Amino acid sequence: MVAETERLFATEELGGRAVYRVHAATVLAGICLVLYYRATHVPGSAGSCRAATAAWVGMLAAELWFAFYWLLTQSVRWCPVRRRAFTDRLAARYGERLPCVDIFVCTADPQSEPPSLVMATILSLMAYNYPPENLNVYLSDDGCSILTFYALWETATFAKQWLPFCRRYNIEPSSPAAYFTLPDRPNDPQALEEWSFVKGLYQEMTERIDSAVRSGEVPEQIRVNHKGFSEWNMGCTSKDHQPIVQILIDGKDRGAIDSEGNVLPTLVYMAREKRPQYHHNFKAGAMNALIRVSSVISNSPIIMNVDCDMYSNNNNSIREALCFFLDEEMGDKIAFVQYPQNYNNMTKNNIYGNSFNVLNQVELRGTDSWGGPMYLGTGCFHRREALCGRSFNKDYKEDWNRGIKTQHHIDQTEGKAKSLATCTYEHNTQWGLEIGLKYGCAVEDNITGLAIHCRGWESVYNNPPRPAFIGVGPTTMAQTILQHKRWSEGMFSIFLSKCCPFFFAHGKTRLPHQMAYCIYGLWAPNSLPMLYYVVIPSLGLLKGTLFFPEIMSPWVIPFICVLVVKNIYSLYEALFSGDTLKGWWNGQRMWMIRRITSYLYGFIDNIRMLLGLSKMGFVVSPKVSGEDESKRYEQEIMEFGTSSPEYVIIATVALLNLVCLVGGLGQFLVSGQNMLLNGFSLQIFLCGLLVIINIPIYEAMFLRKDRGRIPFSVTLTSVGFVMLALVVPIF
Numbered sequence: 001m002v003a004e005t006e007r008l009f010a011t012e013e014l015g016g017r018a019v020y021r022v023h024a025a026t027v028l029a030g031i032c033l034v035l036y037y038r039a040t041h042v043p044g045s046a047g048s049c050r051a052a053t054a055a056w057v058g059m060l061a062a063e064l065w066f067a068f069y070w071l072l073t074q075s076v077r078w079c080p081v082r083r084r085a086f087t088d089r090l091a092a093r094y095g096e097r098l099p100c101v102d103i104f105v106c107t108a109d110p111q112s113e114p115p116s117l118v119m120a121t122i123l124s125l126m127a128y129n130y131p132p133e134n135l136n137v138y139l140s141d142d143g144c145s146i147l148t149f150y151a152l153w154e155t156a157t158f159a160k161q162w163l164p165f166c167r168r169y170n171i172e173p174s175s176p177a178a179y180f181t182l183p184d185r186p187n188d189p190q191a192l193e194e195w196s197f198v199k200g201l202y203q204e205m206t207e208r209i210d211s212a213v214r215s216g217e218v219p220e221q222i223r224v225n226h227k228g229f230s231e232w233n234m235g236c237t238s239k240d241h242q243p244i245v246q247i248l249i250d251g252k253d254r255g256a257i258d259s260e261g262n263v264l265p266t267l268v269y270m271a272r273e274k275r276p277q278y279h280h281n282f283k284a285g286a287m288n289a290l291i292r293v294s295s296v297i298s299n300s301p302i303i304m305n306v307d308c309d310m311y312s313n314n315n316n317s318i319r320e321a322l323c324f325f326l327d328e329e330m331g332d333k334i335a336f337v338q339y340p341q342n343y344n345n346m347t348k349n350n351i352y353g354n355s356f357n358v359l360n361q362v363e364l365r366g367t368d369s370w371g372g373p374m375y376l377g378t379g380c381f382h383r384r385e386a387l388c389g390r391s392f393n394k395d396y397k398e399d400w401n402r403g404i405k406t407q408h409h410i411d412q413t414e415g416k417a418k419s420l421a422t423c424t425y426e427h428n429t430q431w432g433l434e435i436g437l438k439y440g441c442a443v444e445d446n447i448t449g450l451a452i453h454c455r456g457w458e459s460v461y462n463n464p465p466r467p468a469f470i471g472v473g474p475t476t477m478a479q480t481i482l483q484h485k486r487w488s489e490g491m492f493s494i495f496l497s498k499c500c501p502f503f504f505a506h507g508k509t510r511l512p513h514q515m516a517y518c519i520y521g522l523w524a525p526n527s528l529p530m531l532y533y534v535v536i537p538s539l540g541l542l543k544g545t546l547f548f549p550e551i552m553s554p555w556v557i558p559f560i561c562v563l564v565v566k567n568i569y570s571l572y573e574a575l576f577s578g579d580t581l582k583g584w585w586n587g588q589r590m591w592m593i594r595r596i597t598s599y600l601y602g603f604i605d606n607i608r609m610l611l612g613l614s615k616m617g618f619v620v621s622p623k624v625s626g627e628d629e630s631k632r633y634e635q636e637i638m639e640f641g642t643s644s645p646e647y648v649i650i651a652t653v654a655l656l657n658l659v660c661l662v663g664g665l666g667q668f669l670v671s672g673q674n675m676l677l678n679g680f681s682l683q684i685f686l687c688g689l690l691v692i693i694n695i696p697i698y699e700a701m702f703l704r705k706d707r708g709r710i711p712f713s714v715t716l717t718s719v720g721f722v723m724l725a726l727v728v729p730i731f
């Protein structure tokens, strides 16, 4: 037993749980009453009313679903915990005798992921406050681009200036791109001189890289400088090429030193073999190739991975992660330490709802108390053994000293590594099934983390005050919808597969942990009740079909209670997590839009996959956007522009609600009824709320003139659909 004051990390419960649970009990009571009302007030099924009965039962079904889903979301709110790592205690115990760490960065396409952006990430990772001889950075290039290789070659040279500079001035963030855009510069004249010098070098390098990318080729006089360039002599394309592994810096080589004579971290470029006839399994395939390639170069016990746009923003992240792995009490049980995803390009009011504040501050902490957060695909430190399929066993002791410490023949090592990165290497092996990241799922991270949890391991969520990683989030509607489509589709496919958390994990993890996984796994089917709820009651308002109790009836109370209490809490949670009031409101809008577009598509695609009609894909999110687009993004103006079918759904729902509200109120006006105090009060309220939340959509359809507006063709199509909905006598 280690005294609590000696532990390498602490776990605290988040406060306010008693209040939370009172709130949850209130909402639960409200939900039960709502469902009871629905079940006992079904309108008579005589003749003409049959359609109304069916519509009512539909409401009941939607509300049952929402109730079930709400229950799931309680799992991540019941008892969130906060972790704190004590790097000073780690230092006192181990000094600089720390385990080797392999860092994996994945990139896939030099167009949507500019090499200069990727290089800033690589430099930030090389500059960790960590013994460089124990640090190995690997770049996987699924685009197999000579431009990316060239950029990495430039980076290997620039690192010799950048790393000592970072060390001397304790630079944070250690990404040069992020650091040099900070407004403040050093005061001390000598420091300022050095700052300008390094900044100049960095800008020149970036310029060289960017111009190579623009021209699409690497100048001949540069290509002669490194043998690696010759790999591209045989005319390889991104989809058809031999395996390439190039060790650009061999940290074990005494000659590999920076401008001050310090050892450099190892730096490796890898493009696994690709052939048109073999499936490459996207990022999971790249990660697995990296696991094998690194096993003959460094073979560190810890593997960290980040997406190519996620630079390190906190120099101590490795040491903090080690506080968990090396903790004497709990360390042996931990398979991975997950950091949150943070973005640096979010607008103040979070127009597309892409800054995951509530997820990061509440939900992941809540999952942590049940066995650990899911693996998020980036910003994660893994125990190599656990990632490679080992089950938890309390007698297993990790060898933290493992790793390849001397490299004799670099050419031999590269040759060996290449043979591990071929297309056929994995055939008839357990790779992608039991070993490494799992294949066949658009969210390889989620399913891999689940498998690790089911093998008995736990994970830990660490969210230090200074964010550990910062990346680039989607900045347009199309990108947002696309990303969420991939996620919802992937996670729902896990739910439908034999890996469904409720069955696969049954008996292996706790029920609330399975529920937490299912919150995300069931994003996709949320689309149907949502679509129902934003269309049917509004239509009912126009056509005179009642769906809610009258305002004077006591049954109104549970409806209002659920609506109000739940939303006040959600607002509180958002504000507590760092959103603004408007950000919360925008988040509500996006939550609706994602459900009726991305999640609907994710749902339909799963059905198609079950029927064998479509295959899983992985469309890389672009990390750059046009100037015009960026300007609108900064002004928080929603970007549409193209005429995609998703926009037709959004426009149709918005327009339909407007028509129903105007039409419904118009009828009351004509018939002389009280506008608000009649049987339809709640329907008017719901429909009105939808109209208010959709104001930016109406603007994009009718008022805006810029190129990001909703195209006329989309508006026209949606008008057609609305007319259809009005004409068809549904009830």
Ligand SMILES: O=c1ccn([C@@H]2O[C@H](COP(=O)(O)OP(=O)(O)O[C@H]3O[C@H](CO)[C@@H](O)[C@H](O)[C@H]3O)[C@@H](O)[C@H]2O)c(=O)[nH]1
Residues within 6 Å of the ligand: 106, 107, 108, 109, 113, 140, 142, 281, 282, 283, 286, 306, 307, 308, 309, 376, 377, 378, 442, 443, 444, 445, 483, 486, 487, 490, 618, 619, 620, 621, 622
């Ligand atoms: O065939 C591929 C496709 C993607 N990637 C890389 O995977 C990373 C993530 O791709 P991105 O398009 O940025 O997806 P996001 O939606 O931002 O990614 C989130 O969701 C993914 C699962 O859907 C996870 O893999 C990611 O780690 C997680 O950040 C990037 O570095 C890509 O270069 C590859 O290496 N090979």
Ligand SMILES: [Mn+2]
Residues within 6 Å of the ligand: 307, 309, 471, 472, 621
């Ligand atoms: Mn990304």
